[in-house]
Amino acid sequence: MEYKIEKKKAPGRDEVEVLGATFEKGKPEGEDAGKWRQKLDSREERLKYLQSGERYFYSQEWFGSEKRKNPA
Amino acid sequence: MAEEQETKSIDQGTIELIEKAAKDGVNTAFDRAEAMKPCPIGSVGSCCKHCGMGPCRVPLPKGKEETPEEKQKRRGVCGATAETIAARNFIRMIAGGAAAHSDHGRGVAELFLEVARGGAPGYGIKDEQKLLQVALDLGVEIGERTNNEIATDIGQIVLGEYGKQEGELITLRKAPLKRQELWRKLGVAPRGIDREIVEIMHRTHIGVDQDYKSLLKQGVRAALADGWGGSLMATELQDILFGTPAPILGQANLGVLEKDEVNIIIHGHEPLLSEMIVAAAQEPEMIELAKSKGAKGINLSGMCCTANEILMRHGVPIAGNFLQQELAIVTGAVEAMVVDVQCIMQSVQTVAECYHTKIITTSPKARIPGATHIEFDEHDALKSAREIVKTAIENFPNRKGNVHIPDNKTDQIAGFSHETINYLLGGMFRASYRPLNDNIINGRIRGVAGVVGCNNARTKHNEAHITMVKELIKNDVLVITTGCNAIACAEAGLLVPEAAKKFAGKGLAEVCETVGIPPVLHMGSCVDNSRILIAATAMVKDGGLGDDISDLPVAGAAPEWMSEKAISIGQYFVASGVYTVFGVTWPTTGSKEVTDYLFKDMEEMLGGMWAFEPDPIRAAHLMIAHIDKKRKALGIDKARERVLYDMDMRRELDAV
DSSP: OOOOEEEEEOTTSSEEEEEOOOOOSSOOOGGGTTOGGGGOOSHHHHHHHHHHHTHHHHOSSOOGGGGOSSOO | OHHHHHTTBSOHHHHHHHHHHHHHTOOOHHHHHHHSOOOTTGGGTOEEOSSTTOOEEOOOOTTSOOOHHHHHHOBOTTOOBHHHHHHHHHHHHHHHHHHHHHHHHHHHHHHHHHHHTTOSTTOOOOOHHHHHHHHHHHTOOOTTOOHHHHHHHHHHHHHHHHHOOSSOOGGGGGSOHHHHHHHHHHTOSOSOHHHHHHHHHHHTSTTSOOOHHHHHHHHHHHHHHIIIIIHHHHHHHHHHHHOOOOOEEEEESGGGSOTTSEEEEEESSOHHHHHHHHHHHTSHHHHHHHHHTTOSOEEEEEEHHHHHHHHHHHOOOEEEOGGGHHHHHHTSOOSEEEEOSSSOOTHHHHHHHTSSOEEEEOBTTBOOTTSEEOOOOGGGHHHHHHHHHHHHHHHGGGOOSOOOOOSOOEEEEEOOOHHHHHHHHHTTTSOOSHHHHHHHHTTSSOEEEEEOOOOOTTSOBTHHHHHHHHHHHHTTEEEEEOHHHHHHHHHTTOSSTHHHHHHSOHHHHHHHHHHTOOSEEEOOSSTTHHHHHHHHHHHHHHSSSOSSGGGSSEEEEETTOOSHHHHHHHHHHHHTTOEEEEOSOOTTTTOHHHHHIIIIIHHHHHSOOEEEOSSHHHHHHHHHHHHHHHHHHHTOSSOOOOOOOOHHHHHHHHHO
16 A cells, blocks of 8 residues: 655644545545555555554564463 | 245245255255255254164153153264264264365465465456565564565465464464353363364264263364464454455345346355356446357356455355245256355256256366266366356257246445444544444443354244344344344345434434444355354454453344354354354253353353244344353443542542
8 A cells, every 4th residue: 555645734743744635536446445455565565464453463562462461 | 836835934035945856847945945945953963873782872861851761872873872872973073064164264274375376367366465464463474575475475384274283373363352261271272173183083983082061172173273274363364465445335135136148156155166157247248248148247146255355355146045045046047057066955956957047067176976076176267267157158048938037136345354344433544443332331232143144944034033133133132143143134124224224223324324334244155164263353352342352241042053164153153252142043951061061061161052932033032141140240231420520529539
């Protein structure tokens, strides 16, 4: 996915760079409608998604309920 | 006549075709089930035919309590007790089911390795992200390596898991940490897939393991090798080769057949060949050939789990589930039914002989006398697929006038893989199960139920499936479904978002409307039950609902089960901590001890247990009661007032 960076004014600062809109215009059509995985272009992006989106399994920092002090 | 047929199915089109079959003089599973009652001794697990001294029948005495002396005498010639015999029969069912799923997985792994090595033209790696995911799971180096290099390592590791002799399956690591520890503690962590199945066959041979608890424990180990091993690997590798399912619109029921087109039904379980048939049927030369024979085009549809596979990935319509396979041919409009493995009735050939339909077998493992055999060759799969499509087209002019396609089909949305649910609930930047867990905690969703499994000719087609699912969603239980239950739900119109407003309770309907999902989520074929295990694990790992699957407010069911695969699936769900209710019949009631062990003792051991209840409403209420029990244990059974703590209140809390 190509990210758009927008410049905006922030209080107490001059211009700051922020991530712009990430939605795609229009309505998906045909067999590709709903195939969200195609939005990830490169291997780097895919690996990054696994570490964030599938953090339960692939992030070093995620433990959820599994490591809490008082087990249910 | 019509009234009589209405007792056989809840589906109008199915009833119409049962009537047509009767008029055409065609014998179907519905007729055979009526003419032949199940063996009362075999059906309760009290018949042993494992050696030449038998079969030995050890049924419970009818209409009276058994005395200890009578129980002592209730043995086979070799001395095996009713408990041993019931347990042997039960775990042999697990072995059969685990073997079927796992051999499916092996076939996928073999093709996968061929693809990686460049030996299977026409196939490729469609989902790189899933490839990377599985590489991480299996500890395969990624770095700058090509997809094919990574895939070669994955294929070799996966195939190695089938014949592994010691240690434990790598994929068990996907399970919650506490669950893995429990399996190790109990000694049920599977060593290798084939080994556990073979060991069941050994232990159940005459004169080997004669302690029913020990036998059932091995059944647990083999079932885990299926769910967290063979089935899971089949799903993962299929996703890499053919794409991880994402929401897709499709249609279901016998009305998807087209009167003026060449109808090809793909029936069975493995998507390896069917993916190629989908491609071949779209080729302009094939469409032209069909037109030259007088057809308007080629209409592909699926049956049983192959249907689920090609629906989830291509939106190919589903013609029906297990009990509709003969009836699809009875329409008189099917040029070819292409079959591979599992759940294919031998009688499809006999029925086909009454019409013009060609039954085409494609697997070297599954032949039917009288059928046309076109063997699937993965080294030139498109050639096999083209030959099959061509055979169907050339059969179109042989169609007879006696055609009736019921006017019934419904829309459905399928494709809810674990990955897609995770994405839908959180989006690309924070994909998460958090909204699901939060809505379970706040009570909008009461819990989650996995309702799966077959059709069974001993019970009204689709009735128990639909009655149970409707009762669950009415009570705010989100349903996830696979296999023939998913097809039944599609036919009843439950797999569209609008169904939430019509059938679901207020809380569940609110969540479905917000996310834009149906109240019943189609997760795939029967090997894809592994997707449910991963979804449950993700719920645990997200937090707030306990440390293990057995803590979750979830339950499972197979209201119309019939296959050995269903028993294996049920056992790996129980072994994963899920309360699992089966309908229709229960195969161990010939032994109270074995049944009690499965229905009661397993909960103490594994946190999950079996239950049997043929009434679908009562079964749904058992599941809801279990969900409520888990909610209470988690302390989320009552709405609580939310209090915003100020600093003084916090200090007070610290002092305690």
